[in-house]
Amino acid sequence: MGKTISIFNQKGGVGKTTTCINFAAALGIKGKKTLLIDIDPQGNTTSGVGIDKSDIEVSSYDVLINDVPVKEAIKQTRFKNLSVLPANMNLAGAELELAENESRFKVLKKALAAVIMDYDYIIIDCPPSLGLLSLNSLAASDTLIVPLQCEYYALEGLSQLISTVRTVKQNYNEHLELEGVVFTMYDSRLKLNQQVMDEVDKFFPNKTYKSRIPRSVKLAEAPSYGKPVLYYEKYSKASFAYKKFADEFLKKQ
Secondary structure: EEEEEEEOOOOOOOOOOOOOHHHHHHOOOOOOOEEEEEEEOOOHHHHOOOOOOOHOOOHHHHHHHHHOOHHHHHHEEEOOEEEEEOOOOHHHHHHHHHOOOOOOOOOOHHHOOOOOOOEEEEEEEOOOOOOHHHHHHHOOOOEEEEEEEOOHHHHHHHHHHHHHHHHHHHHHHOOEEEEEEEEEOOOOOOHHHHHHHHHHHHOOOEEEEEEEEEEOOHHHHHHOOOOOOHHHHOOOOOHHHHHHHHHHHHHHH
């Protein structure tokens, strides 16, 4: 049975989608059959793996709202062991439509039951907010990984994040656990980066990854080519960082 992991942070701009794409790609490279689920209306994960959003006939919206079987919506990417359940702007109105569903918090979990045995890992890109789409993702997940920017403002959202996880466990998914925290946009020259990481270690003892994802021009360029950075520039610092992160993750499984 595949392990389902949400990549989640209520704060935007922390490298959530970038981490989602490249973590999933790294797992695929390491021989793990991986399904990437885009449940963010912006659809950046979809375009980030080379899928043209304008060409999508069946998306995560149809799975959530129109009861379309998830297998009909999944697309194979051109990358090793990596498939995607794509999203487009149709998803923007999904939360209002989900609100009318009595099982509104468990729709995604129910849909994924049909493919949970087909993959080693299912990685979900959540929106940067705690709405019905994110709640569906967290309710369907075994664990969550939190990308955290190495800046002061990241600390301000930690207590809210802890509260969110507690709320989800109490009300929607008692089995949800924090897989870990991965630091993004890391710059070893900045003393503040280490101070932030030390503070986060206090909040989440033994839950922070040693792998750091650096700021990188190649990482920023890769989405415009529809490729994970591991395929766009495989010898870049960012590529090595995501491979190291995937190794560290797999050793703990």
